[in-house]
Amino acid sequence: MFRAPRNVDLSLEGGLGPTTHARSANMPTSPMEYIWPGIVAAQAIHAAAKLRIAELLASGPRSASALAAEAGADASALERLLRALSTFGIFSLTPDGSFANTPLSEQLSSGHPQSQRDAALFLPAAFLWRSVGELYESVRTGEPAFPLIFGKxxxxxxxxxxxDAAVFNAAMTQGIAYTSPALLAAYDFSRFRCVVDVGGGEGALLREILSATPGLEGILFDMPQAVAQAGGVLTDNIAPRCRIVGGSFFESVPAGGDLYILKGVIHDWPDEDAVKILRTTRRAIGPAGTLLLIENVVDSADRPVGVMELLMLVIGGRERSTADFRTILAAAGFEIVRTIPAGWSTLIECRPV
Ligand SMILES: C[S@@+](CC[C@H](N)C(=O)[O-])C[C@H]1O[C@@H](n2cnc3c(N)ncnc32)[C@H](O)[C@@H]1O
Structure with a gap:
């Protein structure tokens, strides 16, 4: 289940990041196999990531009881977990009955260059998992399941x-590692003076853009709890070119930019809220400013949205077609200039009208 389809990335405008490993014998080969073993596999990977088993195996194979003592787990149950995961090629069993890392399990280490640990902590976490568990209700009623379960x-x-916010924000930050190379290759940021990343999370995308674009200034804007970690992300030579602002994009967005980015933000919201966010951005942007949405586009020929649509359904957002974007943008005083494919997402470049 956890070998991601190639058309999705980790951030919530994408999905899981890519893996380059060979298909294991137990991986699903038909869509029905996503139910079994997928339903259990997702939680098994989550548990192993949470227990930091991959990190504990970094120095070599260890027995389940040694791992359990250090991870704070029950030895017999942990052995069952790792045996089960080894059937997917995540961890392996050594001849003496110990467990070892494999290329796949190594990706559950936070230090791995293609780490999936934050995704493994986030996607099967109770606050998302329970909502997905009520997908049937959302499909029946058309209402997001999340507020019914969590009260807000x-x-x-x-x-x-x-x-939970820290788990979410870390997963978003990790996703930027997968999406930013294609974004930087697809778009010329050097023609701008100051970029405002609205809903920019912990600042990982802004860091990538500013690192690649000497002289460009940046403003990171997000909810206070999201930007709280940004000081540790927007560091070194970027720091003097950066401002970090906490607030709500339903109230206002910092003025002063000539490029406003909303990456993976609009799809989190129904039309009415999406238009509100675009309107506050419209109030901040100058007449010659540029708005860049980075989103999935439902009717994109080569980048189908896939199951991300359903994650948005249960949390209360939606994926949109080009026509849908045109409608909400027009309602907020923007028009589309061009769309540019970039990896798993599409850049929708807009101007105020
Ligand atoms: C799906 S995440 C995308 C984050 C980042 N742009 C990325 O692509 O990784 C949506 C972001 O919107 C932010 N957000 C949600 N409500 C907000 C609000 N009222 N004001 C500002 N930011 C908000 C979240 O904190 C989160 O960082």
Missing amino acids: PFFEYLAANPQ
């Missing part, structure tokens, strides 16, 4: 639950 909308919940 997704981002209000994160604002009130810092531990």
Whole structure:
């Protein structure tokens, strides 16, 4: 289940990042196999990531009981977990009954260059998992399941639950490692003076853009709990070119930029809220400014949205077609100038009208 389709990335405008490993014998070969073993595999990977087993195996194979003592787990149950995961090529069993890392399990280490640890902590986490578990209800009623379970909308919940917000923000930050090379290759940021990343999370995308574009200044804008970690991301030679602003894009967006980016933000919201966000951005942007949406486009010929659409359904957002984007942009005083494919997403370049 966890070998991601090639058309998705980790961030919430994409999906899981790519892996380059060979298909294991137990990987699903038909869509029905996503139910079994996928339903269990996702939680098994989540548990192993949470227990930091890959890190504990970094120095070599260890027995389940040695791992359990250090991870704070039950030895017999941990052995069952790792045996099960080894059937997917995640960890392997040594001849003496110990467990070892494999190329796939190594990706559950936070230090791995293609780490999937934050995704493994986030996607099967209770606050997302339970909502997906009510997909049937969302399809039946058309309403997001998340607020029915957690009593408030997704981002209000994160604002009130810092531990889950940290899991979410870290997963978004990790996703930028997968999406930013294609974005930087597809778009010329050097023609701008100051970029404002609205809903820019912990600042990972802004860091990549500013690192690649000498002289460009940047403003990171997101909810206070999201930008709280940004000081550790926007560091070194970028720091003097950066401003970090906490607030809500339903109230205002920092003025002063000539490029406003909304990456993976608009799809989190229904049309009414999406238009509100675009309107506050419209108030901040100058007449010659540029708005860049980075999103999935449902009717994109070569980048189908896939199951991300359903994640958005249960949390209360939606993926959109080009025509849908045109409608909400027009309602907020923007028009599309051009669309540019970039990896798993599409850049929608807009101007104020
Ligand atoms: C799906 S994440 C995308 C983050 C980042 N742009 C990326 O692509 O990785 C959506 C972002 O919107 C932010 N957000 C949600 N509600 C917000 C609000 N009212 N004001 C500002 N930012 C908000 C979240 O904190 C989160 O960082």
